[in-house]
Amino acid sequence: MEVYLDNSATTKPSEEVIEMMIKALREHYGNPSSLHRKGVEVEKLIKAARKQVARSLGVKDEEIIFTSGGTESNNIAILGIIEGNRRKGNRIITSKIEHPSVLNVFKSLETRGLEVIYLDVDEWGKIDINQLQEAITDNTLLISLMHVNNEVGTIQPIEEISKLLQRLKSKPFFHVDAIQSFGKVKLNLGKLNIDMLSISGHKIHGPKGIGAIFVRKGVKVSPIFLGGNQETGIRSGTENVPGILGLGVAAEKMWEGTNTHHEQLLMLKDRFLRRIKNEIPNIKINGLEGNDGAPHILNISFPGIRGEVLLHSLEQDRIYVSTGSACSSKKSSQSHVLKAMKLKDDEIEGAIRFSFSYNNTAEEIDYAVDRLKKHVEELRKIMMR
Structure with a gap:
């Protein structure tokens, strides 16, 4: 998938x-x-x-x-x-x-x-x-x-x-x-x-x-x-x-399809976020949740893990995410957005952006969370050695 x-x-x-x-x-x-x-x-x-x-x-x-x-x-x-x-x-x-x-x-x-x-x-x-x-x-x-x-x-x-x-x-x-x-x-x-x-x-x-x-x-x-x-x-x-x-x-x-798309995006985002909160410990949500934030963007920090390493781990399972803006994600400098929001260095380094489309499905969301959970657990074990 x-x-x-x-x-x-x-x-x-x-x-x-x-x-x-x-x-x-x-x-x-x-x-x-x-x-x-x-x-x-x-x-x-x-x-x-x-x-x-x-x-x-x-x-x-x-x-x-x-x-x-x-x-x-x-x-x-x-x-x-x-x-x-x-x-x-x-x-x-x-x-x-x-x-x-x-x-x-x-x-x-x-x-x-x-x-x-x-x-x-x-x-x-x-x-x-x-x-x-x-x-x-x-x-x-x-x-x-x-x-x-x-x-x-x-x-x-x-x-x-x-x-x-x-x-x-x-x-x-x-x-x-x-x-x-x-x-x-x-x-x-x-x-x-x-x-x-x-x-x-x-x-x-x-x-x-x-x-x-x-x-x-x-x-x-x-x-x-x-x-x-x-x-x-x-x-x-x-x-x-x-x-x-x-x-x-x-x-x-x-x-x-504005109204339909908005509801679809919110449903996907809420499903993803609910499972992440319940199943993956020690995370930080960057930005506002629910209707206070955009329905298609979710930025999460996984302290103790480099975002780029997690990105490539997910890529092995054909799950494609980002560590930030596509216009600056290939640069080594820290995100100016997360720095302005006063995140800690490990929170900035461990940040991943998940952004959804009305083409995504609930099945895809569940698969992504399952694989994300597995990779976070494995990478944190490696970091603790």
Whole structure:
């Protein structure tokens, strides 16, 4: 049996997505910028995909810009706002547990003279609204925060932050990295004070190499590179047609099954967690449990065992998990997320992330726990020798 529990890193594309992409490669190969029928045909398909993504977010079609993925979406949101609105302020705010595609941009901007505020998080990975409020000044240009943390599944109080910003006279721009929450945790953009929001295709059973950014109408975002003015000039370059059409199908599928998927994910997570707590001693749950955390992410420390060793032990049984973010898991440094949450060194070293998909089954969960229990027992015995 193969059990894939690394869905926060990437998901398996659905059959509908694969079929659409193959059809795009075989039949819809025209350049959407071309004036002939083959080009116009593809342009219409891209418009339909844009509508699918917009509907899944509850926004207007023209507010969706296609990108190459989550990293580019985050970069465009942050750098595009800075370049297009620099006169508005010099202070920008984020948290200490953001994805590298946000944190590294902020670190770069710090070297360019911007004042960067990195918000602390508590032991569960949540920011303090009061600290955020105190950090906002009339000179604050941008706040960029993730909705769901990719390592521990903590859900940030985006709605509360939105209400806070609505009360301000001089409102900074608000960017939300929703790459881990899109399709799993509801977020009604129509009712929230969010200016930009990033999503990625391969986190929702869509293709890799495609993403999108929501840019609220009227928000000025400058392009970070120039070309043929595709995507209203914000993201130039010939469109990735198979990727865009695949993203459209994935977004539609997630939108149609949001409630069902959420319940399925919660059931799997609860089953997994209940058995782990009852059957494996000396563990630590990192992040919030139940409905207070994302339904698809569970981060657990197994003190006394190196997470990487446990990962490869599970791999022998065709169970695939992660020690953290896929963008940084191959590096030797400790997780910046778990360090910000003030975990002990052995808790950080022994952390494993299990992330679920609605494709997983109860049978897979039980098999994974059975094998996990066996490997933890064996590795702890070895460590005690």
